[in-house]
Amino acid sequence: MSSRVRSTRKSTVTMRDVATLAGVSQSTVSRVLNGANETIPIGEETRQRVLEAVEKLGYYPNLHAGSLRGQKTLMIAMMVADIANPFYHPMVRAVQDAAHANRYDVMIANTDHMRDGEMHFIESVIRRPVDGVIMVPYHLTEEDFDYLIRRTGVAVVALGQHIHHPTVDTVYGDDDEMVAAAITWLIREKGHRRIGFIGVTSSYSAGARRRAAFLEAMRQAGLPIYPEMFEIGDWSSASGEHAMQVLLGLSHPPTAVFAVNDLMAIGAMEAVQNAGLRIPEDMAIVGFDDIPPATWVRPRLTTVAQHPAEMGRVMAEALFERLRGDYSGPGRGFEVPCRLVVRESA
Amino acid sequence: MSSRVRSTRKSTVTMRDVATLAGVSQSTVSRVLNGANETIPIGEETRQRVLEAVEKLGYYPNLHAGSLRGQKTLMIAMMVADIANPFYHPMVRAVQDAAHANRYDVMIANTDHMRDGEMHFIESVIRRPVDGVIMVPYHLTEEDFDYLIRRTGVAVVALGQHIHHPTVDTVYGDDDEMVAAAITWLIREKGHRRIGFIGVTSSYSAGARRRAAFLEAMRQAGLPIYPEMFEIGDWSSASGEHAMQVLLGLSHPPTAVFAVNDLMAIGAMEAVQNAGLRIPEDMAIVGFDDIPPATWVRPRLTTVAQHPAEMGRVMAEALFERLRGDYSGPGRGFEVPCRLVVRESA
DNA sequence: TTCTCCTATGCAATCGTATGCGGTAATTCG
DNA sequence: CGAATTACCGCATACGATTGCATAGGAGAA
Structure with missing residues (x-):
């Protein structure tokens, strides 16, 4: 039996590795990658070297670091009562699709319709800050929302016309x-x-x-x-x-x-x-x-x-508007109308 | 119209705040909170002061920081083909329940049965390292698994008997x-x-x-x-x-x-x-x-x-065994038997 | 009394990234 | 031709937590 230990040597490629290979400083790499940022020009030749190094090493930025640094976390959290209820699937799907389109990941939590579960979700978001939150709350009070927002500054969109909070967008049916x-x-x-x-x-x-x-x-x-x-x-x-x-x-x-x-x-x-x-x-x-x-x-x-897919779409749209900075006013309300569908059971 | 800007001043409470209030150093706070770690004793009176300060400020550790420091991320990622397919719900539920019991959060991704979606998931995990991964892959090859594991060192459990990788646990039906x-x-x-x-x-x-x-x-x-x-x-x-x-x-x-x-x-x-x-x-x-x-x-x-709930349970169990360090050997296979249920359509 | 040895705590480096600021070379201008 | 800009880029620090190492004080031993 050889002494070959399970080689879980995660070979993390960092920005510094890229910098070394490209023969520049780490901050230059950062600036090349976040090119959107102006104010500081980068030489074309340098940019190319960096990009090549990135390609060669298969570098991906570590999002945990960015999150810590206080930037965007590129993650939203979604809270539903019960992921096993078909009613929520189109909603979750719509949210995930929108998130994906915006290069965001989605964290999902179940509450089982219980207040404990909802409070636990809030704690989760405080511990692991995210940029935005979409939820289907059943028991949360305005104070709870307030607490969450005050602690994290997160953007919140909720489903249900019973939600009233000055900065929370809500989506609901009639x-x-x-x-x-x-x-x-x-x-x-x-x-x-x-x-x-x-x-x-x-x-x-x-x-x-x-x-x-x-x-x-x-x-x-x-x-x-x-x-x-x-x-x-x-x-x-x-x-x-x-x-x-x-x-x-x-x-x-x-x-x-x-x-x-x-x-x-x-x-x-x-x-x-x-x-x-x-x-x-x-x-x-x-x-x-x-x-x-x-x-x-x-x-x-x-x-x-009801139209859960539409509801999810509207919630995600409202949230990402805020995350992109396209809107930052008070909480809005969006009604997604229901309709009676007569079939055979009555 | 007052000049009251939306006060999204997230009042993050850090360990340093706790330390200041308790009149100790930040490292002492850390040691009190992670008390599980022995080898270093803490004065009982100090411990109390710290705990009180934590309580008073409503402090929660910032998980991004811990993740960056290279500790556990307390997050697992789950990849399914389509969250809207009822077959996956019990599985997702089981995994979420297990995660919750272990104080873990769950990130969920859809692949829509497409290889692109599956590769995107791998990228996601490289960018935002997690401790473990549970997935239902349809197209991933052994090389893909290898790449993921080499890059991240993450523990992986997959559904399907077509998966063969030396360190990936698999769960499958007959x-x-x-x-x-x-x-x-x-x-x-x-x-x-x-x-x-x-x-x-x-x-x-x-x-x-x-x-x-x-x-x-x-x-x-x-x-x-x-x-x-x-x-x-x-x-x-x-x-x-x-x-x-x-x-x-x-x-x-x-x-x-x-x-x-x-x-x-x-x-x-x-x-x-x-x-x-x-x-x-x-x-x-x-x-x-x-x-x-x-x-x-x-x-x-x-x-x-099939028994998706059981499959989810087994997958989660296998994963958390690895995460807890209770098992670290080669990939295991778990069969969850199917059975024919005769009803009326045939 | 002096030297050890715990006990309990603080210091400082570190994780990977973003960014204000300062520094250098090249370029332009008077 | 000397000085003032530019154009580029690196240094150093911060984010919040963990942790190896150093150290202060007190007890016990010689």
């Missing part, structure tokens, strides 16, 4: 109006009078808002509210299935159910079909989000479509 | 055997003799291997191969739908189709149902992966189940 519209449609066009609701704890402002919109729509239609027809889930399909089982067990079940996201709506469909009931004849179901699987289930899911 | 098993099952149990295949370009070794396994199974059964029954997709449901349309347009279509991933299988189901045909009576379909939507479609999809 979801409460669309919830109301969907419920009204269920009542007027489909003649339902007993409508169930699968929501989430009201600690989620998005959940609370959609719930309020639901209540308001029912009130407007002069329909009674049955407290037993409100079930609580956790955004997952399993929880939606369970919620529907409870609803189905009622002595006098609803004829239609609205779920605040598609995952729970799809779980609800499972429960209905497993109970041998038909959709929408025995039970109509409306979801929210319009994730791809909504068109794969049978019957296809009637739902309120 | 997918070719399972493809063969599925085809054989289709022939023996279900009596199919004309089986179509929706694959991907053979530049994907996973695609090539599954195709080879398919051919071998057909050969073993003494069944003829019809070249027109091979369609090429790009892993997306849309491409699967299109492929099935072509297959359906054949003068003598297959009676069963195997798709190399569930997304394409689901797309194929759409095509069949849109054509007014029944599954599995008119057309049987078998997929690969067992993503959640496989149980949401009707009929439910018969498929070969």
Whole structure:
């Protein structure tokens, strides 16, 4: 057995190596590479020598050093509730594409819908400063945002109309109006009078808002509210299935159910079909989000479509405008409208 | 209009600030914080003063500094083909959870199944060194791995049995055997003799291997191969739908189709149902992966189940073993077995 | 009392890069 | 032909943390 140790000799190529090979000083190399900077001219012949040396050694700047030096980190951080929820994918994709186009890398964190996770994210960003942050916060308060920004000076873009902070850009859908519209449609066009609701704890402002919109729509239609027809889930399909089982067990079940996201709506469909009931004849179901699987289930899911890809695009656009210095004013709000997509489940 | 400029004065708290407040030197603060390091004792009273100062100022170490100094970066990078493919979510989740448990952050990159994307990822890691890398490579060669490791000394874990490198740990499924098993099952149990295949370009070794396994199974059964029954997709449901349309347009279509991933299988189901045909009576379909939507479609999809969560867990475990120094030998291989899940689509 | 030897702490170099400032040679101008 | 510009480039320092080495003070031994 030879004594050959695993040779993990990382042969880091630094600017100084390039400088040596090119026969110039390290600072000259720096200036050649960051050519954008004027004020100091560089001889054409020198520039060529440096460039050749860079090429020859396969030099890449060490971004950690630049970050330390207080320059741009060329990295943004993104916080989502659950990377496993299809709703977020187009958003993440859009952000990643934009980042890539701007030569940025993306750090991703999950919060699992929990405040601890969100606070942990803030800590992360303080420990490892980034240039910008895109997030989908559920529990963060204005003070939290303030703390983050004060500590890091980072540019922030958030999803959700419940966010109010003077320097945070927000992107949001008109979801409460669309919830109301969907419920009204269920009542007027489909003649339902007993409508169930699968929501989430009201600690989620998005959940609370959609719930309020639901209540308001029912009130407007002069329909009674049955407290037993409100079930609580956790955004997952399993929880939606369970919620529907409870609803189905009622002595006098609803004829239609609205779920605040598609995952729970799809779980609800499972429960209905497993109970041998038909959709929408025995039970109509409306979801929210319009994730791809909504068109794969049978019957296809009637739902309120959000546009996560567009939302992601807008968030990234807003963020990079700030990072490029094209905008530096107060926080802006961007609405990305939703719309009711009628398919077969209601 | 006041002259109040947006005060993005990031008030970075450094170790020196802590030191000043505690009335000690900066190196003492460092030693208190990294207490794990023995050999150097610290006065109890001093330690308390430092800790109080840390608390009071809300100090967090700047990870960029540590990274530069050549210490651990506390960051790993993960490369996947497409974050929008549900197959990867459990994997990403598992990795993120493990990272989080080890106090690591995760950088994520998409490759869109393209070699350029994969090479770009390598560049990224060279520019911004990380401690470890987890990836799902489709095109990278042994030389590429070598280059990455030589340049950065990073620990690498990859998914796929086509990876062979002396210091790279790999995790893989026994997918070719399972493809063969599925085809054989289709022939023996279900009596199919004309089986179509929706694959991907053979530049994907996973695609090539599954195709080879398919051919071998057909050969073993003494069944003829019809070249027109091979369609090429790009892993997306849309491409699967299109492929099935072509297959359906054949003068003598297959009676069963195997798709190399569930997304394409689901797309194929759409095509069949849109054509007014029944599954599995008119057309049987078998997929690969067992993503959640496989149980949401009707009929439910018969498929070969992989276990992405387990794969992610194993990859992360292998990586962190190396990062913790618990293992530093040659590359290991971990097999995560697949299994055929018979549902209703075949 | 003097010499050791801990114990507890500070000093200073270092990681790779950016940049203000100073210095030199070449060029222009009066 | 001497002086004032330019045009180029290097020196040195800073960013925030880790760490080898030096050192102050006090205890114990001879």
